[in-house]
Amino acid sequence: MSTPISPSNAVTSPAARAPWWRDAVVYQVYVRSFADADGDGVGDLAGIIDHLDHLEALGVDAVWLTPCYPSPQLDHGYDVADYFDIEPAYGDLGTFDRLVAEARSRSIRVLMDVVPNHCSSQHGWFQAALAAAPGSPERARFYFRDGRGPRGDLPPNNWRSVFGGSTWTRITEPDGTPGQWYLHTFSPWQPDFDWSNPDVAAMFDSMLTFWFDRGVEGFRVDAVAVVGKAPGLPDAPPVAENTAENDAWSHNPYTVFWPDAHAHWRSWRRLVERYEDEHPGRELVTVSEAYTPDRPDLLLQYVNPDEFHQSFCFDLMLAPWRVDTLRATIEPVYDALTAAGAPLTWTINNHDTQRSVTRYGRADATELSSWTKNNLVYTGTEVDAVLGTLRARAAITLAAALPGSLYLYQGEELGLPEVLDLPDSVRQDPIFFRTDGREIGRDGCRVPLPWSADPLTSFGFSATRASGPGAPWLPQPSDWGTYSADAQQDDPASVLHLYRRLLSARRAVLDPDAGLDWWDALHPDVLALRRGGVAVVLNVGEHRVALHDALPGYDGAAVLVASVVGHDDPAHLPGNTCCWIQLR
Missing domain, CATH: 3.90.400.10 (Oligo-1,6-glucosidase; Domain 2)
Known part of the structure; x- marks a missing residue:
C-alpha cells in the first residue's frame, strides 16, 4: 500500500542547515513563452506574476528567469543591449521589483540569467x-x-x-x-567581450551588485566554457571529417575551457561573499552553464569552493534510455563532486534541448551513437508519445530522488512534447538560419505554454485571440489544450500531479544529508539506488519485474511515490516506471 506524505514522515533538519540552494528545486522560466499579460503575443513579467500561484503549488524554491534585459531579441535575450534595465516588451524595473516581492511573499526566490561572454551588437x-x-x-x-x-x-x-x-x-x-x-563565438550580432580588459570585469561587477540590490538571489551564468581565449588567438587544430557542423566549435582548445577564465569566476565569488557579509540574511548563488559531458573532472573545476556555488550536470539529460548509460552519467559525477564536498545539480530539460517526452519517445532513444546529436536536427514523426511520456515521468522520478538540487524547465510539469512540425516560415532560432535549415534548432521546446483549453485565447497564454495581432510569437499546436494546466489541475493521473507529489516527497521523505548507495541489480533493465531508508528503482524495459528477484536482499515495505499512477505494489515494478519505496 502507499504511504501518504505528511509532516509525520518528514525528515528533521539538522540544526546547522546547509544553504538553501544545495537541495533546492529551481524552475526555469523562458520569459517570452511563459505567459502574456498585455496581449502582444510575447510573454512578460506581469504574466509570470499572474501564475506565481502555479509555481507555489508546484513546490519550487526559486525561479530562474532567462535574460529579460533590453535586447534586439535576435537570440531572444541572449544578445543583451543593456545589462541594467528590463526589456520593454517584458515590462520595466517597477514590474520586476513587483515580481521579486510577489515571489518572495510565496517563499520563492528569483534568479536571473547573466551572459558574460558576449553582448548584443546594439550594445x-x-x-x-x-x-x-x-x-x-x-x-x-x-x-x-x-x-x-x-x-x-x-x-x-x-x-x-x-x-x-x-x-x-x-x-x-x-x-x-x-x-x-x-x-563572435555565437552569431554576428553577439560580439565577444575581451575579459582581459579591466573595463569588462568592472562593468559586470557593477551589474551583479545592481541586481542583488533589487532582491535577486543569484545568477545562472551562460556559456562559461567559452569566456576565456588563448593569447594570440591561434588557429584551432583540424577536426575529424565526420564532425557535425554544430559540434566543430567544441573541439577548439584555445577557447573551450580555457583555464584563464577561472580567475574571473573567483573574482565573482569574492564579490558575492562580500555582498553577503554586508547584507546579513542574504544567501546568494551562482550557477555555471558548462557542458562537460563525461568529464566530471572539468565539472569539478567550476565548483571549487572559491568559484561557482553550482554547475549544471547535463550528463543525465543527454543520456540514452539504458541502464548502463544512466548509471554511467550519474555515478562518476556523484563520486567526484561528493568527494570534493561540491554540490550536485541535475536536470532533464532546458531551453536548448529537445523536450524529454519527445527524446524518450524517439526510435533512437536507446542508441548510443546517434541520440544526442539528433536533438537539434530531428524532424521525423517516428515518436511514440505514450512511450515517451512514460519514460519522461520515470526519468523525472529518478532525477528528483538524486542528492543535490533539481532544475526544471517550464512546461515539463505539463508533459509537453517538442513541437517538431513548426513551419520554416515561423522559425526564429539563429541555429536554423546559420545552418541554412540543416538543423531545426530549439524553437520546438520554446513554444508558448498552454494554461487553459481555450484555443481562442492561445490556450490561456494571452488574453488576445490566437490569430492576427497579438498571436503567440510561435504558433501553438491545435492539441495544446489537452496539456494545459487547467486540464490537469484536478486529474490525479496527470503529469502535473506527479510533479507536485515528487517535490512534496523530496522534502518529506528524503533526508537531504543522505548519500547515494548503488544497489547492483540482477536484472539488466533495473537501475536501483538507496537514499537512506528509501529505495529508488527504475525499470527501463517494457515488462514488469519482480523486485525480490532483481535486487539481492530486497525488502520493500511500501511505495512512497511512483511515476505510474495507482502503482502501489512494492514487490513488482512495471516497465518504463520508477518508484520510491520505503524499506523495512
Missing part, C-alpha cells in the same frame, strides 16, 4: 567600438583584429561558431573602407 559599447578607430580603447573591450591575406579579406583565424559558419565578421570602417574583423 552601447559595441556601437562605440564600430565608430572608433583600430587600436582604440573602445575596440579593446572586444576582439577586433586585422584580417589575413594581402587585402585583409580572410578571417584572422579558422575558429567555428556555435551557430555555424566562421566566428569572425568583417566590419566597414567609419570612412567606408573594408575594415577589421570582430570575434
Whole structure:
C-alpha cells in the first residue's frame, strides 16, 4: 500500500542547515513563452506574476528567469543591449521589483540569467567600438583584429561558431573602407567581450551588485566554457571529417575551457561573499552553464569552493534510455563532486534541448551513437508519445530522488512534447538560419505554454485571440489544450500531479544529508539506488519485474511515490516506471 506524505514522515533538519540552494528545486522560466499579460503575443513579467500561484503549488524554491534585459531579441535575450534595465516588451524595473516581492511573499526566490561572454551588437559599447578607430580603447573591450591575406579579406583565424559558419565578421570602417574583423563565438550580432580588459570585469561587477540590490538571489551564468581565449588567438587544430557542423566549435582548445577564465569566476565569488557579509540574511548563488559531458573532472573545476556555488550536470539529460548509460552519467559525477564536498545539480530539460517526452519517445532513444546529436536536427514523426511520456515521468522520478538540487524547465510539469512540425516560415532560432535549415534548432521546446483549453485565447497564454495581432510569437499546436494546466489541475493521473507529489516527497521523505548507495541489480533493465531508508528503482524495459528477484536482499515495505499512477505494489515494478519505496 502507499504511504501518504505528511509532516509525520518528514525528515528533521539538522540544526546547522546547509544553504538553501544545495537541495533546492529551481524552475526555469523562458520569459517570452511563459505567459502574456498585455496581449502582444510575447510573454512578460506581469504574466509570470499572474501564475506565481502555479509555481507555489508546484513546490519550487526559486525561479530562474532567462535574460529579460533590453535586447534586439535576435537570440531572444541572449544578445543583451543593456545589462541594467528590463526589456520593454517584458515590462520595466517597477514590474520586476513587483515580481521579486510577489515571489518572495510565496517563499520563492528569483534568479536571473547573466551572459558574460558576449553582448548584443546594439550594445552601447559595441556601437562605440564600430565608430572608433583600430587600436582604440573602445575596440579593446572586444576582439577586433586585422584580417589575413594581402587585402585583409580572410578571417584572422579558422575558429567555428556555435551557430555555424566562421566566428569572425568583417566590419566597414567609419570612412567606408573594408575594415577589421570582430570575434563572435555565437552569431554576428553577439560580439565577444575581451575579459582581459579591466573595463569588462568592472562593468559586470557593477551589474551583479545592481541586481542583488533589487532582491535577486543569484545568477545562472551562460556559456562559461567559452569566456576565456588563448593569447594570440591561434588557429584551432583540424577536426575529424565526420564532425557535425554544430559540434566543430567544441573541439577548439584555445577557447573551450580555457583555464584563464577561472580567475574571473573567483573574482565573482569574492564579490558575492562580500555582498553577503554586508547584507546579513542574504544567501546568494551562482550557477555555471558548462557542458562537460563525461568529464566530471572539468565539472569539478567550476565548483571549487572559491568559484561557482553550482554547475549544471547535463550528463543525465543527454543520456540514452539504458541502464548502463544512466548509471554511467550519474555515478562518476556523484563520486567526484561528493568527494570534493561540491554540490550536485541535475536536470532533464532546458531551453536548448529537445523536450524529454519527445527524446524518450524517439526510435533512437536507446542508441548510443546517434541520440544526442539528433536533438537539434530531428524532424521525423517516428515518436511514440505514450512511450515517451512514460519514460519522461520515470526519468523525472529518478532525477528528483538524486542528492543535490533539481532544475526544471517550464512546461515539463505539463508533459509537453517538442513541437517538431513548426513551419520554416515561423522559425526564429539563429541555429536554423546559420545552418541554412540543416538543423531545426530549439524553437520546438520554446513554444508558448498552454494554461487553459481555450484555443481562442492561445490556450490561456494571452488574453488576445490566437490569430492576427497579438498571436503567440510561435504558433501553438491545435492539441495544446489537452496539456494545459487547467486540464490537469484536478486529474490525479496527470503529469502535473506527479510533479507536485515528487517535490512534496523530496522534502518529506528524503533526508537531504543522505548519500547515494548503488544497489547492483540482477536484472539488466533495473537501475536501483538507496537514499537512506528509501529505495529508488527504475525499470527501463517494457515488462514488469519482480523486485525480490532483481535486487539481492530486497525488502520493500511500501511505495512512497511512483511515476505510474495507482502503482502501489512494492514487490513488482512495471516497465518504463520508477518508484520510491520505503524499506523495512
